[in-house]
Amino acid sequence: MTVHIGVIGAGAIGADHVRRIGARVPGAAVVAVADIDPARAGEVASGAGARVLPSGLDVVTDPHVDAVLVTSWGPTHADYLLAAIDAGKPVFTEKPMVTTAADGLRIVEAEQSSGRRLVRVGFMRRHDAGYRAMKEVLASGEIGTPLLMHCVHRNATAPETYHSEMAIRDTAVHEIDLIRWLLDDEVVSAQVISPRRTSRRFEHLQDPQFMLFETASGVRVDLEVFVNCQYGYDIRCEVVGEMGTVELPHPADVWVRSGARLRTPVLQDWSERFAAAFDDELIEWVASVREGRASGPDSWDGYAVAAVTDAAAESLGSGEVLPVLLDKRPAFYG
Template sequence: MTIKVGVIGTGNIGADHVTRLSSQVVGSTVTAVFDVDTARAEQVAASAGAVARGSALEVIDDPGVDAVVIASPGDLHAEQVLACIAAQKPVLCEKPLATTATDCLKVIEAEVATGRRWIQVGFMRRYDPGYKVVKDAVDDGTIGEALLAHMIHRNAVVPDSFTSPMAMTDSVVHEIDVTRWLFGQEIVRTTVVPTKPSPLAAAHVRDPQIVLLELAGGGVVTVEVFVNCQYGYDVRCEVVGSTGVVTLDNPSANVLVRHGRRAQTVPADWRVRFGATYLTELQEWITGLRSGVVGGPSAWDGYAATAVAECAVASLDSGAPVPVGLVERPGLYV
């Protein structure tokens, strides 16, 4: 059985997904794509033997599309995901599920009304081998009881359009999801701590920043987000337990030793660091669909991450801790 996929959004990540689904993932093909950049959509469609449609809704309603990948701008996600639910087509939606917690709840309400899951949210770090090692060490008690964690999220540079709140909604949102996943608990309060700004950051961006995430079970996670670190893409994680520590470092393809020094490469960007992880994510999504199962991060996970990110933005503005209030979790997601 081959799953015929429609892809909405053919920017960097969308185009990469088209390539993976059409030539690398077992059991899938791409049949339709859409992007507001018509020329770009036609080029990407041609590379996969697909058809470029005139709108996102045309992709969703296409009878030749079994499932949909949404890689469009975040403010369009809620509307497009709701259309997928209405069409009863499974959807892999890149983060965020929606840009506001209110819109996320509209999506959850619509999905719960159908009595089954249609949505997987693209928190791909859950599929990364390194993060899986950390998760296993937490779950099986290798490090005792998990007490706290330290996380780092650094980008070499960001465009001038990047803003301080985007550090929460576009970057730290991954650490928010990883925190919930690793500890199996909800985040109940978040605080953004100001630091000395980098002289290389744009004047309108507070960079770097420290984010404190407090968990329902009493644990605390610190996140350093630094989006203009200059030297590469650096994502790390360390969980401290009662009897041990488990650490995720940057993977390195090569190490150079000479003149009394040891040097190793740092990924240039997220596409280098997580390219294989995206492939694993897509393969598991397609494999699940072929057996009638939608798994992975759920709409609830998307809602919780967006809600915490909203609170982080509020803390960024106020300088004070902000409590996170989530609605009661529907049974569909338990």
């Protein structure tokens, strides 16, 4: 069985996923594409031999589409996810699932009413070999009970359209999901501290930002988000336990000792760093659609992350420590 996929959103990540499905994901084919820019949709669709449809809702309701891939602008996700749930179609959404916890709760409630888990969220770092190795070490108990977690998320530059709240709602969402997944714990408070700004940023942007979180079990987490660091794409993570530490490995590359210097290349963007993880998550999603089962990060995960980003976004203005307002997890999500 070939899973026929309709794609909503033909920007950078949407186009990348269309190419990925055609080249690396067995048992799947992109058959429809929609974008707010019809010319862009046509360009991406032509490379896949797919049709261009007038809107995202047309993609969801098209009878030739078995499953939906949402890669549009974050604030549009909720309506497309609700439509897919209503149509009974599996739907993969890029992060963030939604941009507010209220919308996340709407998704969770609609999915429960449908009686099926149809939503999968693109927290692809759960598929990265390094993070999976960290998860195994933590589960083994080798470093003891986790006490602290340190995270770094740096990009070389950010476009003028990038604003301060996006550092929380679009960038930090990966680390927030990883806090929950690696520690198997919910985040209960958030604080955002605004340090001295880099001069290499647009005036409207607070960059860098320093975020502090606490989990239900008392683990303290710090996260640096710096999206104009200039030198490259740099992702780091370390968990400190009672008896040791576990740290995310740097991407494998050669180290050259020459001319009294030690050097290694620095990756420049997310597509290089997490290509294999993107491949793996879509391969797993398509397999689960074909087999009629749920898999991977679900709508509860998307909602829980949105609840954290709501608190952090409010703290961005005040610097206060704010509680994360999260409903009780339903048994429907295990």
